[in-house]
Amino acid sequence: xxxxxxxxxxxxxxxxxxxxxxxxxxxxxxxxxxxxxxxxxxxxxxxxxxxxxxxxxxxxxxxxxxxxxxxxxxxxxxxxxxxxxxxxxxxxxxxxxxxxxxxxxxxxxxxxxxxxxxxxxxxxxxxxxxxxxxxxxxxxxxxxxxxxxxxxxxxxxxxxxxxxx
Amino acid sequence: xxxxxxxxxxxxxxxxxxxxxxxxxxxxxxxxxxxxxxxxxxxxxxxxxxxxxxxxxxxxxxxxxxxxxxxxxxxxxxxxxxxxxxxxxxxxxxxxxxxxxxxxxxxxxxxxxxxxxxxxxxxxxxxxxxxxxxxxxxxxxxxxxxxxxxxxxxxxxxxxxxxxxxxxxxxxxxxxxxxxxxxxxxxxxxxxxxxxxxxxxxxxxxxxxxxxxxxxxxxx
Numbered sequence: 001x002x003x004x005x006x007x008x009x010x011x012x013x014x015x016x017x018x019x020x021x022x023x024x025x026x027x028x029x030x031x032x033x034x035x036x037x038x039x040x041x042x043x044x045x046x047x048x049x050x051x052x053x054x055x056x057x058x059x060x061x062x063x064x065x066x067x068x069x070x071x072x073x074x075x076x077x078x079x080x081x082x083x084x085x086x087x088x089x090x091x092x093x094x095x096x097x098x099x100x101x102x103x104x105x106x107x108x109x110x111x112x113x114x115x116x117x118x119x120x121x122x123x124x125x126x127x128x129x130x131x132x133x134x135x136x137x138x139x140x141x142x143x144x145x146x147x148x149x150x151x152x153x154x155x156x157x158x159x160x161x162x163x164x165x
Numbered sequence: 166x167x168x169x170x171x172x173x174x175x176x177x178x179x180x181x182x183x184x185x186x187x188x189x190x191x192x193x194x195x196x197x198x199x200x201x202x203x204x205x206x207x208x209x210x211x212x213x214x215x216x217x218x219x220x221x222x223x224x225x226x227x228x229x230x231x232x233x234x235x236x237x238x239x240x241x242x243x244x245x246x247x248x249x250x251x252x253x254x255x256x257x258x259x260x261x262x263x264x265x266x267x268x269x270x271x272x273x274x275x276x277x278x279x280x281x282x283x284x285x286x287x288x289x290x291x292x293x294x295x296x297x298x299x300x301x302x303x304x305x306x307x308x309x310x311x312x313x314x315x316x317x318x319x320x321x322x323x324x325x326x327x328x329x330x331x332x333x334x335x336x337x338x339x340x341x342x343x344x345x346x347x348x349x350x351x352x353x354x355x356x357x358x359x360x361x362x363x364x365x366x367x368x369x370x371x372x373x374x375x376x377x378x379x380x381x382x383x384x385x
Contacts (some may be wrong), residue, residue, distance in 0.1 A: 051288065058285050062278060069274050071242035071261040071321050072304045083303065090300040091328075092286035094293060111289060 060107065063087045063099070102127055122162045129154040184209055240323045241375050242305060244366070246340065247317040248353055251276035255356050257366070259376075279309055279317055298330060312337060326375045339365045 047055070063086035074080050084101035096116045099109035100123035108123045108130075133151035134140055140148065176182070188205040191197060198204035246255035253272040258265070265271050282297040299308045301324045308320045310333035318333045318340070343362040344350055350358050370376050 047288075055285065055289050058281065062281055062285065065274055065278055066300060066302055066307070067304075069271060069278070070302065070304045071258070071263055071265075073262045074304065085302060085304060087300045087302055090282070090286075091298040092290050092294050093296050093298060095286075095290040097289070113291065 059087075059097075059099075059109070063101075063107070098123065100124060100127060106130070119162070122158060125158045125162075126155055129158065179209075181209060241326075241370065241373070242321040242323075243319075244321075244336075244370070245272065245275060245317075245319040246356075247272075247276050247279070247319070249315045250353075251280070252353065253355075255363075255366075257363075275319060276317070279311070279319065282309075283311070299328065308333060310334060310337065316340070322375055332373060336366060336369065339369060 066087050067085035070085065074083055074085065082103055084103075086101050086107070087099055088101075089099070090097040094113070096112050096114075097109055098112065098119045099107055100120065101107055106127070108126050110119050110123060112119060129151055130146075133148050133154060134146050135142075137148055140146070185205045188197075188208060192205075240260045242259060242261050244255070244257040245253065248254045251273070253268075253276070256268065256272065279297070282300070286297040287294050296311055297309060299306060301307075303324065305321050306324045306326055308322065308326075308329040310318045310330055312318075316337070318336055320329055320333060322329070340362060343365060344356060344359045345352075347359050350356075356362055
């Protein structure tokens, strides 16, 4: 399913920086941008790191505007301020983008090719790896690019587990 | 406000009125609860209650819209048509809970968003990506259909509504029939000379399952 199609994974926070990493092997490579981790299997994307930053910023803006033009009020309730209003899924004719918004403003999104599955579990796992291996890393400064080997390993593992289903 | 249905025969068998009056008298002597009538009813019938479907409570006779999210509904909020050069040709709205304060500004946002989304999709996706189809947020879902000639048809609905490309395609056909082929219509104008398009649009949308509002099920 996803293995044949390829999958890209990106996440992005409100402030931004850039970092490139060496490709690990010929099949997959990733770039860490600001708080973005990008995996692309089988060269399904030819984006440069600048492109990735630009696209993530675009997505951030799109999500904000989409929330602004909403025809519906946010449903009330004691914790309604925690309810996220950004874009959750975005469908195009050849791919689907699914985004997970955290309460702190970090966005984690992945690009999938058909057949589409719900990648919510994967995105949440990446978030949990982020909070375990990145935020708890004493040498990591907030909003700086991510250079944490355990984080990449864990994300890679989650990705292969998810794709192996 | 709530709705309560009582079986009066069983009420009389249970001497419910009398028992409730006793509870209320007890409350008057020593404050047992804060609010008036519901606690004694709950005390009396606590395990003999059957929940009614939410639609029994037509609170506000149709003016209140804060119904629970898990209730089966699929609503339509807006329909837009954009012509060449981001011009808004047609805008319809239904069921909005958040009013639009400035239509011109909103149409600028929506048309700009569509252009950005299309180029975003083409850059991010695999090489042969042509068009952006839809996005959804927890509050609503936006469907878009763009023709090769540059007209865009946009529908905003509840997030549970499935893909509407076919519906928008049919609306495009209605548009071609009653607007483009209309001899009085100049390309790029708004749709004053095409009242038939609006009536056909409305009658078509009324046949869609997502057009039904929850009140229709109550009336039926």
